[in-house]
Amino acid sequence: MTTHWAIYIDNDSHKSGFIEEVLKQGQTVFKFPVKKKGALFSPLAVTKFINKEEQYGRSALKNSRQPLKTMSSGEQKKALLNFIIQEQPDYIILDNPFDNLDIDSQAELKQLLIQKSQDISFIQLASRKSDILPFINRFGTLKEGEFIQLDAKSTTDTINATPVFNKQLPKPIHTHGSVTNILIEFRNVSILYKDRPILKNISWKVQKGDFWQLMGKNGSGKTTMLSMIFGDNPKAYGQDIYIFGKKKGTGESVWEIKEQIGYFSSNMTDKYTGRHSVEQMLISGFTDAVGLYTLPTETQKQRSKEWLVLLGLWEKRTTLFRFLSTGQQRLLMTARAMVKHPPLLILDEPTAGMDDNAAALLVALVNKIAQETNTSIIFVSHRIEPGLLPKSIYELEMTPNGSTGSTVPA
Numbered sequence: 054m055t056t057h058w059a060i061y062i063d064n065d066s067h068k069s070g071f072i073e074e075v076l077k078q079g080q081t082v083f084k085f086p087v088k089k090k091g092a093l094f095s096p097l098a099v100t101k102f103i104n105k106e107e108q109y110g111r112s113a114l115k116n117s118r119q120p121l122k123t124m125s126s127g128e129q130k131k132a133l134l135n136f137i138i139q140e141q142p143d144y145i146i147l148d149n150p151f152d153n154l155d156i157d158s159q160a161e162l163k164q165l166l167i168q169k170s171q172d173i174s175f176i177q178l179a180s181r182k183s184d185i186l187p188f189i190n191r192f193g194t195l196k197e198g199e200f201i202q203l204d205a206k207s208t209t210d211t212i213n214a215t216p217v218f219n220k221q222l223p224k225p226i227h228t229h230g231s232v233t234n235i236l237i238e239f240r241n242v243s244i245l246y247k248d249r250p251i252l253k254n255i256s257w258k259v260q261k262g263d264f265w266q267l268m269g270k271n272g273s274g275k276t277t278m279l280s281m282i283f284g285d286n287p288k289a290y291g292q293d294i295y296i297f298g299k300k301k302g303t304g305e306s307v308w309e310i311k312e313q314i315g316y317f318s319s320n321m322t323d324k325y326t327g328r329h330s331v332e333q334m335l336i337s338g339f340t341d342a343v344g345l346y347t348l349p350t351e352t353q354k355q356r357s358k359e360w361l362v363l364l365g366l367w368e369k370r371t372t373l374f375r376f377l378s379t380g381q382q383r384l385l386m387t388a389r390a391m392v393k394h395p396p397l398l399i400l401d402e403p404t405a406g407m408d409d410n411a412a413a414l415l416v417a418l419v420n421k422i423a424q425e426t427n428t429s430i431i432f433v434s435h436r437i438e439p440g441l442l443p444k445s446i447y448e449l450e451m452t453p454n455g456s457t458g459s460t461v462p463a
């Protein structure tokens with residue numbers, strides 16, 4: 054019988070050291086017959102391949118026509134897994150394999166893994182217990198980098214009670230000038246990449262006080278839509294897209310737009326590896342500049358203290374950001390996007406890769422922001438996020454002519 058492990062991790066597991074150890078020593082870590090050839094299926098592995106692509110100027114995955122960098126996150130995962138399987142490893146470490154995948158892609162991946170589980174041994178690192186693969190026959194957990202074997206029965210603990218923040222959100226320092234009632238408007242927007250239709254006739258309005266969840270399958274165009282609002286995607290020009298009342302591409306400054314939007318994407322946290330303390334990281338949200346050391350004002354320091362106390366991170370204010378757990382980093386970055394009380398807050402897959410309890414805490418913070426402030430929210434996620442209370446859901450549905458969009462009740 055092929056042996057397959059599920060290893061429960063939480064945000065204090067220090068999994069990267071463990072992954073390195075397993076890849077170096079093979080499965081001896083679990084006191085197993087040594088199987089030498091291992092592979093890693095994880096967001097980190099995707100990043101490494103993207104870096105290789107940039108270095109060599111060509112696709113790093115054999116048989117891949119599209120550069121990884123331009124693929125949606127779900128497509129990247131599928132391309133990586135196919136590549137790894139072709140290399141015929143003895144075992145594969147699956148680091149939260151279902152994150153970033155929509156329901157159909159999750160089912161497809163599950164089938165593929167079940168099929169391969171006859172020949173390949175899997176080590177699944179899972180934050181969400183509902184993700185555990187059906188063929189798993191050994192269980193363990195990681196506590197601060199230390200592997201502990203568990204018997205199967207002891208693995209059914211559930212999410213803690215709904216988390217609460219028992220203080221009001223800190224107030225804004227400045228109010229934003231008059232903001233249009235309609236913050237974002239797409240009028241009949243259609244986008245092609247080369248000849249491939251991605252979005253088809255998208256008409257969508259985000260108004261003051263709205264709380265949207267933007268949902269859609271992998272590759273349906275969610276990130277493309279966000280990049281039209283927040284980034285400088287050239288595809289946005291010539292389209293009927295209005296940002297804070299101004300037509301995109303009519304001389305608005307990127308700075309002006311960014312000033313009014315708080316943005317956090319789960320991909321962002323990996324970039325901050327420098328020497329920023331927790332407090333510096335939060336304060337940088339007032340100016341949007343990480344690494345630009347202007348001295349914070351007394352009011353900024355005071356507000357920042359209020360936020361850190363609310364999040365339970367005041368004691369860690371001098372700790373380096375990169376030493377926080379994933380859950381704490383995401384919570385802090387969400388608060389950082391919010392400190393200036395922007396008219397619009399965009400959160401792109403903020404809970405990807407988080408354990409159930411940490412995800413519930415972040416969801417509670419977002420609900421609180423929606424309740425206590427005038428900020429409009431766009432929360433992008435594949436999953437119906439347990440506990441999230443959006444007012445409406447905008448769903449992209451893929452068709453051969455590009456994704457169409459519709460508003461569905463929350």
Ligand SMILES: Nc1ncnc2c1ncn2[C@@H]1O[C@H](COP(=O)(O)OP(=O)(O)OP(=O)(O)O)[C@@H](O)[C@H]1O
Pocket residue numbers: 123124125126127128153246247251269270271272273274275276277278
């Ligand atoms: N620069 C590009 N060149 C070619 N194709 C692209 C480019 N950028 C995006 N695409 C394609 O557009 C489609 C939509 O991608 P997008 O990243 O917006 O999807 P998504 O809904 O955010 O997906 P996911 O949930 O997997 O992140 C994908 O099929 C992607 O491969």
